[in-house]
Every structure is written in structure tokens, then in C-alpha cells.
Amino acid sequence: MPEKKTAFTRSELESIIEVSNRLLGSEISVESLLQEILTSAGSLTDSPSASVILKHEGRNGLYFAAATGEDSDWLLSKFGRHAGEMIPMEGSKAGLVFSSGDSIVENVVRGHYRAVDNETNRPTRSxxxxxxxxxxxxxxVMQVLNKRKGAYTSKDCRLLEEFGSQAALAIRNARLVESLLAHSGFYAASLQTSDVMSRLAELRADAWSETLTILFADMRGFTQLCQTLIDPRLVQSRLSEFIRLLSDAILTESGIVNKFLGDGVLAIFRGDGGAERGVRTAFAILEGFDRLKQGWNDESNQQLDFLDVGIGLVTDQVILGGMGGSQLRDFTAIGTAVNLCAVLEKDAREGRRILCDQLTFRKVQHLDPEFEGPENFVLQKPGQSVGVAYKRYHLRGIRRPKSPLVFISHSDKDRELIGSKLVQPLEAAGLRCWVAKDSIPKGNVWTAEIRKGIAECSGMLVAVTQNSAKSRWVQLEVDLALAIGHQQQFVIPIIFDGTDPGEVNSFLAALQGIDARVESNLADQIARRIKDSNSDRSDS
Incomplete structure (x- = not known):
């Protein structure tokens, strides 16, 4: 007998309306909105886990775009947009719903794609x-899993369809705005609506002068790579990986990707510290490209030693604004500085991977750069009888911050607690903090980045809470510290509630922790422990 159609309650309708209002608001990014939608959908359907799974633009599969629940970070790392694994169209419930366009409600799940369950060790029951x-x-698609009490109903399905409509609209709007900005010379990550409107207002405004830092980057040897790789789809994949590396490095330092130029990019860094952010971006690009090329080498019989990157950096005054007519208007920078930067990028080769002008070099002296130069050269534009003399520098490296770097292992549910009780006091005490969501570049594989982060840190703090006792990530991070070979004094349990450290990881049971509930000067105590730990390791 068909289930009787039940009307939504007042609170359910209010939740739907609230999400609609947020969608029309001006102060929220699509990522935050999707998280709110999933949180509301999970709460109203009594589901511990919810997710948005989208069709990948360049591959025949689906990926997790947003998720809530204990394993959300794990899923986004393993099956996210830039991860190696995908949810297949064939043999998965998500693929079935995407292909058919029909919702499904299953309280006894059969034929489910088990790879996700195997990763999380949590079976999908409903x-x-x-x-x-x-x-x-x-x-x-949008899905909720494993209702806590009872079975999913048709009303639950209709609720999720309502929230799904909101999510689809948010995603489509975000893509339209992204496309509009991209075609206007803006590429930026996770802009809030107010930021978008500000950018578009600049596009319409009269041009103005502004001092900023320009970065040109280009792949060397791409033409030869195209000749080496017979399959055009593989060429497209390699280029997409490189472009993603460039954009992620730029956006991480709050830069603007102004133009993609085939196998290169033009970026600008506005505001305070633009030169430093540009230089840090340049070295991040080099480091990322070296890892990328190594991965390509591992997948090929041919060694791709002919591939490299050349980068130019210039800090100077430019004319900035929207250029073009009413039908096509492009936000860009023009002026001698842009031409100079292009020449530096062109000359950055044969071991000189980053070239910068004199002003950029002066503005990053506090980074204690390794460099060669200055070298005198003349920039002569076509039609000029006499060129202009400049000095340029070859940047080989920058000083890494020498203050201790502390890895903080915690459940994402304790993020606010960790921020106020650990990150802020420790940074005020001169320590740097490695926190996964802040330290991992977008698109990178979480497990690999976490392993690298632990290896580079001077100490690991493990937040001991009820939430961390249930977190697979915290368990994994402690295990990784042991696998890397860190000694016991490297790991310090920080106790925030009555949870026993051994409940988080059995290794922690034997360690001397710090009770944050009674320690009045927590940051100083941690700093002393880490200093002593590093002294002991240096002596041994």
C-alpha cells in the first residue's frame, strides 16, 4: 500500500526557507552554503552523514564536492575533485540516480559501490x-545515509529533494559567476557574493593606477611533451594538472589569476605584502611542478627531463581596470611592468627558474633570499631607438621561518576549540601551527600532505577529546608520526575533557600529557616541552 503523503512540519519549512534566504544573501560562499544545506538535511532526516556528489567535468565519473559526518574529510581527500579515485557511473547508486534522474529510497541497500564503505569502515545500511x-x-546527486532511528520515508525523500533543489541552484549560480569572472579576467577561489560584486564593479569602473606584483609562469618543453604523448586526452590531462597547480599556488597566496596563456599564466598580487606573496607563490609552483613531473616520469617509459618552469616577477605601478567594449570587457593590467615581467619569464631558463626585478627583490629582503645578481639588462620595445636599463635577480631560494612548526592533530568538530585554546596562544608565543584545513593546498592528497607536515614539524600536539577519540584522522596522524620514526617526546597529548589519551590512540596512554583544564599557561608549557624535545633529539 502506498505510503501516505505527509505535510512538512513548521520547523522543516522554516529550515527550507532559511536555506533559500541564505542562497539569496550576499555574504556566503557556495562551499559554506552546501555545508549548511547538508547539515540541515542530515538533521531533518536524522542522518549522521550527508554528501553532494557531482559529475566531474573532465573525467567519466563522480566526485564528492561536500560532505558532513565523521568521515567527511577522509571522503573529500580520497574521492574529491582532484583525488585519484572517482565514484563510477556504472555500479554505484550515485551513478544510477545521476543517469536516470530518479530519486531512490533504500532501507536495505544492495548493489552499493563498496569502495567508499571499505575506506571508511562504515557500511551503508540505508x-x-x-x-x-x-x-x-x-x-x-545528493544523498543521506544510515538513518539513526527507523526507516527512511517518502517524506524524508521529499525533504532531501527540496534541499537538493537549493544545492543545485547554488552550484549552478556559482558556476555561472565563475564563468563570468573568468571571461572577464578574474579567476578566484571561493568568493563570497559581496566579493564577486566588488570585482564586477571594478570591471565597470574607470581604469586606475596601482602598484602591485605581477607574475608570469610558463612550462618549458610543452611542445615536445605534446609530441611525446600520442594520446590527446593524456596531453589534456597533463596540461590540466599543470594549470591546476598554477592556480592553486596563486589562490593560496590570495593572488588573482588574470589569464591562462596556453601552458602558462599571468597573475597579479594586490595589497600589502604582494611581492612576498608573489615570491612564495613562485617557489610553491616550482616545488609542486617537481612533484608533478616526478609523478609523470613514474607513469612513463620516457624521462621528461626536458620539462621545466620559468617564472618572472615584477613589482611596479600599472594601469588596472576593465578594457574593451560593452560586449566584451576584460579586467587586466597594462604598462611597462607587464612587458618587463614577460621578458623576465622568457629569460628564466637553463637553471635560472625565477627572475625578478629590483623592486621585488628589495621587498623580500626579510625572507633572506638566496640569489645571484644583480644583472644589468636593457628592455627595448619594438619601435624604440633606445631601451631602458634594469637590474634583475635570479632567486634560488628563500629562508624558511625558523620558529618551531607544531603539528596539531584534532577532530574537525573541535576546530573552534583548537583555534582559541591552541592555535592563537601558540602563534602569539612565536610558534607556527600546522593545521590540516589551513595547511593543505586545495586539490592535494591529504594523507601525503599530512605525512609531509608531520615530518617537517618540531612536535605534534594531539587534542584529547571525545570527538578525537572517534576520529579516524587523529588515529592515522599518530600512527604516521610513529611510522616516520619520531620518538615519544615528539608527541604531546593535550587533554581538554575527561577522555583518556589511550582512547584516542593506544600509543598515547604511555605519554606524559598536558591537562589544558588546569594548566594556566598552556602555550608556554607547550613551547618548553617542544624546545626540550628538540634539544634531546639534537643531542642523541
Whole structure:
């Protein structure tokens, strides 16, 4: 007998309306909105886990775009947009719903794609999965899993479909804005609506002068790579990986990707510290490219030693604004500084990977750069009888901050607690903090980055709470510290509630922890322990 259709309650309707209002608001990014939608959907359907799964633009599969629940970070790392693994179209419930466009409600799940369950060690017992569509375009699916009490109902399904409509609209709007900005010379990450409107207002405004830092970067040997790789899809994949590396490095330092130029990029860094952020971006690009090329080498019989990157950096005054007519208007920078930067990038080769002008060099002296130069050269534009003399420097490295770097292992549910009780006091005490969500570049594999972070740190703090006792990430991070070979004094349990450290990881039971509930000067106590730990390791 068909289930009787039940009306939504007042609180359910209020939740739907609240999400609608947020969608129309001006102070929220699409990522935050999707998290709010999933949180509301999970709460109203009594589901501990919820996710948005989207069709990948360049691959035949689906990926997790947003998720809530204990394993959300794990899922986004393993099956996220830039991860190696995908949710297949065939053999998965998400693929079935995406292809058919029909919602499913299953309280006994059969034929489920088990790879995700195997990763999280949490079996899928029940689920609702609904399609996400906007303006006739199928975007992906939204799903909730494992209702805590009872079975999923048709009302639960209708609730999720309502939230799915909101999510689809948010995703489509975000993509439209992203496309609009991209075609106007803006590429930026996770802009709030107010930021978008500010950018578009600049596009319409009269041009103005501004001092900023320009970065040109280009791949050397890309033409030869195209000749080496017979499959055009592989060429496209390699170029996409490189472009993603460039954009992620630039956006991480709050730069603006102004133009993609084939296998290169033009970026600008505005505001205070623009030169430093540009230089840090340049070295991040080099480090990322070296890892990328190593991965390509491992997948090929041919060694790709002919591949490299050249980068130019210039800090100077430019004319900035929207250029073009009413039908096509492009936000860009023009002036001698742009031409100078292009020449530096062109000359950055044969071991000289980063070249910068004199003003950029002066502005990063506090980074104690390793360099060669200055070298005199003349920039002569076409049609000029006499060129202009400049000095340029070859940057080989920058000083890494010497203050101790502390890895903080914690459950994401304790993020606010960790920020106020550990990160802020420790940074005020002169320590640097490695926190996963702040320290891992977008698109990178979390497990690999966490392993690297632990290896580079002077000590590890493990937040001992009820939440961390349930977190697979915290368990994994402690295990990684042991696997890397760190000694016991490297790991310091920080106790925030009555949870026993051994409940978080059995290794912690034998360690001397610090009780944050009674320690009045927590940051100083931690700093002393880390200093003593590093002294002991230096002596041994």
C-alpha cells in the first residue's frame, strides 16, 4: 500500500526557507552554503552523514564536492575533485540516480559501490539519493545515509529533494559567476557574493593606477611533451594538472589569476605584502611542478627531463581596470611592468627558474633570499631607438621561518576549540601551527600532505577529546608520526575533557600529557616541552 503523503512540519519549512534566504544573501560562499544545506538535511532526516556528489567535468565519473559526518574529510581527500579515485557511473547508486534522474529510497541497500564503505569502515545500511539538476542540466546527486532511528520515508525523500533543489541552484549560480569572472579576467577561489560584486564593479569602473606584483609562469618543453604523448586526452590531462597547480599556488597566496596563456599564466598580487606573496607563490609552483613531473616520469617509459618552469616577477605601478567594449570587457593590467615581467619569464631558463626585478627583490629582503645578481639588462620595445636599463635577480631560494612548526592533530568538530585554546596562544608565543584545513593546498592528497607536515614539524600536539577519540584522522596522524620514526617526546597529548589519551590512540596512554583544564599557561608549557624535545633529539 502506498505510503501516505505527509505535510512538512513548521520547523522543516522554516529550515527550507532559511536555506533559500541564505542562497539569496550576499555574504556566503557556495562551499559554506552546501555545508549548511547538508547539515540541515542530515538533521531533518536524522542522518549522521550527508554528501553532494557531482559529475566531474573532465573525467567519466563522480566526485564528492561536500560532505558532513565523521568521515567527511577522509571522503573529500580520497574521492574529491582532484583525488585519484572517482565514484563510477556504472555500479554505484550515485551513478544510477545521476543517469536516470530518479530519486531512490533504500532501507536495505544492495548493489552499493563498496569502495567508499571499505575506506571508511562504515557500511551503508540505508540511504536516500536524489538528483541535482538546474536549468535542465544534471549536475550530480545528493544523498543521506544510515538513518539513526527507523526507516527512511517518502517524506524524508521529499525533504532531501527540496534541499537538493537549493544545492543545485547554488552550484549552478556559482558556476555561472565563475564563468563570468573568468571571461572577464578574474579567476578566484571561493568568493563570497559581496566579493564577486566588488570585482564586477571594478570591471565597470574607470581604469586606475596601482602598484602591485605581477607574475608570469610558463612550462618549458610543452611542445615536445605534446609530441611525446600520442594520446590527446593524456596531453589534456597533463596540461590540466599543470594549470591546476598554477592556480592553486596563486589562490593560496590570495593572488588573482588574470589569464591562462596556453601552458602558462599571468597573475597579479594586490595589497600589502604582494611581492612576498608573489615570491612564495613562485617557489610553491616550482616545488609542486617537481612533484608533478616526478609523478609523470613514474607513469612513463620516457624521462621528461626536458620539462621545466620559468617564472618572472615584477613589482611596479600599472594601469588596472576593465578594457574593451560593452560586449566584451576584460579586467587586466597594462604598462611597462607587464612587458618587463614577460621578458623576465622568457629569460628564466637553463637553471635560472625565477627572475625578478629590483623592486621585488628589495621587498623580500626579510625572507633572506638566496640569489645571484644583480644583472644589468636593457628592455627595448619594438619601435624604440633606445631601451631602458634594469637590474634583475635570479632567486634560488628563500629562508624558511625558523620558529618551531607544531603539528596539531584534532577532530574537525573541535576546530573552534583548537583555534582559541591552541592555535592563537601558540602563534602569539612565536610558534607556527600546522593545521590540516589551513595547511593543505586545495586539490592535494591529504594523507601525503599530512605525512609531509608531520615530518617537517618540531612536535605534534594531539587534542584529547571525545570527538578525537572517534576520529579516524587523529588515529592515522599518530600512527604516521610513529611510522616516520619520531620518538615519544615528539608527541604531546593535550587533554581538554575527561577522555583518556589511550582512547584516542593506544600509543598515547604511555605519554606524559598536558591537562589544558588546569594548566594556566598552556602555550608556554607547550613551547618548553617542544624546545626540550628538540634539544634531546639534537643531542642523541
Amino acid at each position: 540511504m536516500i539519493c536524489v538528483p541535482l539538476s538546474a536549468a535542465g542540466e544534471r549536475l550530480g
